[in-house]
Amino acid sequence: MTAAKTHRSAEEIGRTEAGPRPLPELGHQEAAAELSTVDTTLPNGLRVIAVRRATVPMVEVRLRVPFADPAEPGSGSAHAAQAEILANTVLTGTETRSRVQIDTELALVGGELDAVVDPERLSFTGNALATGFGTVLDMLRDVLTNASYPAEEIERERGRLVERITIARSQPNVIAREALQRVLYGDHPYAKEMPEADEVAAVTRDEVLALHRKALLPKGSVLVVVGDVEPSDAVAQIGAAMETWTGDGEAFQLPPLPAVKGGDVQLVHRAGAVQSQIRLAAQAIPRTDERYPALQLANLVYGGFFSSRLVENIREDKGYTYSARSHPEFTIHGATLLIDADTASEVTAAALLETRYELARLGMVPPSESEVDVARRYAIGSLLTSTSSQGGLASFLVNLAGLGLNIDWLVAHPRRLEAVTPEQVAAAALEFFAPANFTGVLVGDAEQLAPKLRALGGVQVP
């Protein structure tokens, strides 16, 4: 005897009497409203970009200061550690405000201000209710010109930073990123995204003060404001607030990086890991290169979005991974192509095989017209959606400015994408995605992984 049926079968659920229906056509697309914007340079050398976007009564602020290590590669420079302490303490006091006062004043206007540093730049990110724009600017001026680096704050942040670095280095993606940067750039300062604990412990307050004076400079830096503000008013306010931020020389740009050359993937042992990080990299080209739009579309077809060959292969067909993607990463001098996938230990070698197979296939079986069109429409649409919020637009613009580009690049980019031909995408695929261009790392349990990776080849197994 069977129980009474309470639900339909999967087959019954999956069909209706009317049968499959046609996909609706796309409607008419309105263009995004023109942005009212000012892009200018103040007498102190600071470039200011202000854009009105009054969707909510907020204002977003981004300040980017080139902050690279001026020392020669391999010199054992303490810059990374000093810069890290500086970023962690620059907002902890000024000659007139304590850490608590800074946070309180910002909070009362619904505001936030943070500073982070990486091998290329020191970035301040802030926002507030539009009525609090003046407060955020004044706070920024105060920390830029009067940061006091209280001794006890330096002391505590040094200790805290050591612990935070320890936590970060326990994360598999951080372990993989650090290993990859070492393989790509050796002892170039660009590879050092996090200092060592003993370097952090050795940083003195005087060194931080000196670094601030020497390196936190307006010339070469850019301040972006996006929000419910009139651009010309905003620039005037910024001009008045930042007048006192001065300094000799120009903020220090990242020196050129060695070109990424293809080669074996390095296996990095992580005992007991139940999943491996596959991280591959190859040389690419900057956004200003005329081949870039074609490369951008080739990258999307390879692994740059969900409807890509790599994701459809190793996730939706084989179930090897939850997340796989490829993406370009830019510096002021150039770009790399990065491929990331995290896979269970038992399928890691198979996933690497498929990842390489899709690289080769992109050149040999180039993207079809329909693949190129899907990628093109995604590239144009996602540019629109990712820059449709104040914060999204502000972050996009400050990154462009860091590459020496302005809002015109953003506005014109859809047209560049429209003009790319499948032949150009095929050429980019062949040139930039050749498997031999790539090198990288693989982090995982070497004992489990070694037999298959040795058989696969192209992997240096310890």
Next chain:
Amino acid sequence: MASPELHRFTLPNGLRVVLAPDASAPVVGVSVHYDVGFRSEPEGRTGFAHLFEHLMFQGSESLEKLAHFRHVQSSGGTFNGSTHPDYTDYYQLLPSAALERALFLEADRMRAPKLTEENLRNQIDVVKEEIRLNVLNRPYGGFPWILLPPVLFKTFANAHNGYGDFVDLESATVDDCAEFFDTYYSPSNAVLTVAGDLDVEATKALVEKHFGDVPARPKPERPSFAEPAPQGEVRHEHGDALAPLPAIAIGYRVPDPVTDIDGYLAYLVLAGVLTDGDSSRLQQRLVHREGIVIDLNAGCGLFGPLEARDPDTFSITAIHTPEVDASQVVAAIDEELQKLAQEPPSVEELAKVTARWASTMHKEHDRLTNRTLGLGSAELLFGRAELIYELPERIASVTVDEVSAAAKALRPDARALLLVKPTGGTQ
């Protein structure tokens, strides 16, 4: 702040619809919230609601496997879904020219998803990779959202792991999927939200065109998941081989946000007073003054505030230095709560929290995906999408005495204490 206009209607099949026009950018957000989350999973089927979320992307009567992704992305859009204790959502953000296409895609899988053995096996593998990525292979994986509920709650519904364990996931069948769909994924158990660049009348017509003939099915009765707060302090120690530093999570119960929203919001403000910003009480004391805590958070709901019905959680989490015993951190937190219970916070402390929440809400609404999802979940859980626009004002009207009373209610004798101990041996 003026509330943007909202339009609602219900189709004859029971689908509730919320439209929120805003022409400031030519983009549109579309979401469907189903009133089922991992609290509704039967025993032996942990992780099923989330696994099912994956399957809803695997094709439907009009769309072969992979077509959903391709149609959204080739329209210039982005998409995703997520599973919560009390609901599962699906969402798209697209240039507004693709609105009809987005509605078509959601309607087609609400009407007739293709649930196949092949897709089920494939997505079980994908979900296992997701769990390895976010839990098993990562320090502090599942902290605290998977680890705290089994300490704070006793019933299977509230306490179990919403990601599921591998044995349960592997034993899921296509027929389980069919039953789950027929029970919970009826139009009467869902809310469709469309926000952004839309014309109200035209959108209403499109919704009727695409969702109107999804057959009506009964709305499942939602059982009560209520259970009493712990009688005493319940402790659990969890060994984490990958974590370099010890951590704690303290869990308390909060008022029912459906029947006592203002009571609930007092805890939201309390969380701000305790941990939002360098000038908050616990940050100042534990991180900056005593330097015993590395990272600190407090908040309502393990997925964020107002993301679940009763019973919900107030949690305080901290990663602390190994030289310090967890009891020292807990004692300091208790002391600060006690102070607040005896003497209410200052008006300025609340003003800070209120202003930061106002800007947080503005930022959320400026990101159309978040606004669409916020409207949809508020409509589903509380029957009031406009709640998200009212929050800044309601938060501003919480009084210092209400915050003090909330602090007083976070008692050591009615809470869960989760201690995460590193067991990897090396730092």
